Amino acid sequence: MARIEGLRIRNFRVLNDVTLGKLWSLQQAEPLTPMTAVIGKNGVGKSTLFDAFGFLADCLKSGVEEACDLHGRGGFERLRSQGQRGPIEFEVYYREEESARPITYELAIEMDPGGRPYVRRERLRQRRKNQSSGRPFSFLILDEGRGIAWKGESKGHQIDEGNAQFDLHSLIESIKRSESEEESRETEVVELEDKRKLGIATLGSLKQHPRISAFRRFIEGWYLSYFTPDAARSLPLAGPQKHLNVHGDNLGNVVQFMEREHSKKFRAILDRIAGKIPGINSIDTEKTPDGRLLLRFNDRGFEDPFYAQQVSDGTLKVFAYLLLLEDPTPPPFLCIEEPENGLYHKLLETLAREFREHSITQRGGPQVFITTHQPYFVDALEPEEVWVLEKGDDGFAKIRRASQDPIVKNMVAAGLPLGGLWYSDYLDAR
Numbered sequence: 001m002a003r004i005e006g007l008r009i010r011n012f013r014v015l016n017d018v019t020l021g022k023l024w025s026l027q028q029a030e031p032l033t034p035m036t037a038v039i040g041k042n043g044v045g046k047s048t049l050f051d052a053f054g055f056l057a058d059c060l061k062s063g064v065e066e067a068c069d070l071h072g073r074g075g076f077e078r079l080r081s082q083g084q085r086g087p088i089e090f091e092v093y094y095r096e097e098e099s100a101r102p103i104t105y106e107l108a109i110e111m112d113p114g115g116r117p118y119v120r121r122e123r124l125r126q127r128r129k130n131q132s133s134g135r136p137f138s139f140l141i142l143d144e145g146r147g148i149a150w151k152g153e154s155k156g157h158q159i160d161e162g163n164a165q166f167d168l169h170s171l172i173e174s175i176k177r178s179e180s181e182e183e184s185r186e187t188e189v190v191e192l193e194d195k196r197k198l199g200i201a202t203l204g205s206l207k208q209h210p211r212i213s214a215f216r217r218f219i220e221g222w223y224l225s226y227f228t229p230d231a232a233r234s235l236p237l238a239g240p241q242k243h244l245n246v247h248g249d250n251l252g253n254v255v256q257f258m259e260r261e262h263s264k265k266f267r268a269i270l271d272r273i274a275g276k277i278p279g280i281n282s283i284d285t286e287k288t289p290d291g292r293l294l295l296r297f298n299d300r301g302f303e304d305p306f307y308a309q310q311v312s313d314g315t316l317k318v319f320a321y322l323l324l325l326e327d328p329t330p331p332p333f334l335c336i337e338e339p340e341n342g343l344y345h346k347l348l349e350t351l352a353r354e355f356r357e358h359s360i361t362q363r364g365g366p367q368v369f370i371t372t373h374q375p376y377f378v379d380a381l382e383p384e385e386v387w388v389l390e391k392g393d394d395g396f397a398k399i400r401r402a403s404q405d406p407i408v409k410n411m412v413a414a415g416l417p418l419g420g421l422w423y424s425d426y427l428d429a430r
Helices: 046-062 064-072 168-177 181-186 199-203 210-220 251-261 263-274 313-325 345-360 406-413 418-423
Strands: 003-012 015-021 035-039 088-095 103-111 117-126 137-143 146-150 187-191 223-225 280-287 293-299 333-337 367-372 386-391 397-401
Touching: 003 046, 015 046, 015 397, 035 046, 035 345, 046 064, 046 088, 046 103, 046 199, 046 210, 046 223, 046 333, 046 367, 064 117, 103 210, 117 199, 117 210, 137 199, 137 210, 146 199, 199 210, 251 263, 251 293, 251 313, 263 280, 263 313, 293 313, 313 345, 345 367, 406 418
Parallel strands: 035 367, 035 386, 223 333, 333 367
Antiparallel strands: 003 015, 003 088, 088 103, 103 117, 117 137, 137 146, 146 187, 280 293, 386 397
């Protein structure tokens, strides 16, 4: 399963220039762990970091102009870091699987003369097979919606990556003039009809561009949780659905799918989840006359069960998270903002361990990215898994790994909980 090893964001609200993990230009840095948590005070940019992933996913799904306006973002000028000029930029460094060569995706979004956002530049690059040194080869590069795409694993033309301002026009013309049938099969000059749509959205739907398609599917598979208990209490129309949606209002449909497609396993899943929720003796289902499936929570202190519409927010939230982790075909990237809201503090460490076990011990399990301000959740984590987000003197965010502080590492190694150290201000900048 694909994993993000590093990420760089520039000019996105308070994230004027932040880097997490490893990039092609930062090979000495340690990659992001399968389970990553970002902590920090209110107003430092945790929600903005969470939204950066959502913005990328929205750009792929809806185009950059619509993405700038979705979820109350307020348009490009409100997204671009205050007082800054130049494009909003993203760089994602990831592997399609553990043994695969890393791929870098770069995206720059700028404003056109008419004041509308568009894709200024887009690039995917990767080292060739058996290439242990040198710069990666760009197998997709678009400038102002026009550029070159290479098919499959072929050689194609080599770009001078050292020259950021290479002459794309000259490269396109040289390919057109090429007399080599092999080269003409390998390369393709492309021009997008709509510069507000990502190139990976268009080219990623074509079979002849498998690496572009793989990256498109990776982003399409991201799961960003906007779960609300009230939405999960709704009674949706009957009909099984394979995956929990971002708001959780199809919880009953997912339960119906799990029971229909994995009936024996689903019973074991319900028993396993019930054992992890305090006060719950068992969980079962009841079918309604119109074919819907209702969840019943059997409380140890009561004879009659409670339905999902009656249980506490915390119980329903924990159930939804644990059911999400039991998905037979889980998303490759799971992003959750402040999962602690509405939960009993002693349950947080258990939930953190569940997230980590799911990302680490399950073969090919999804990567989990969480923002939190709850020390009890952080107690279950290691310094390498925690990033501290702070505001710099210029008002913009800066970020560092907790493991970069040798004092913190030594104290955790000596048995002190990381969340407790954070509560005691040991993780604050000194």
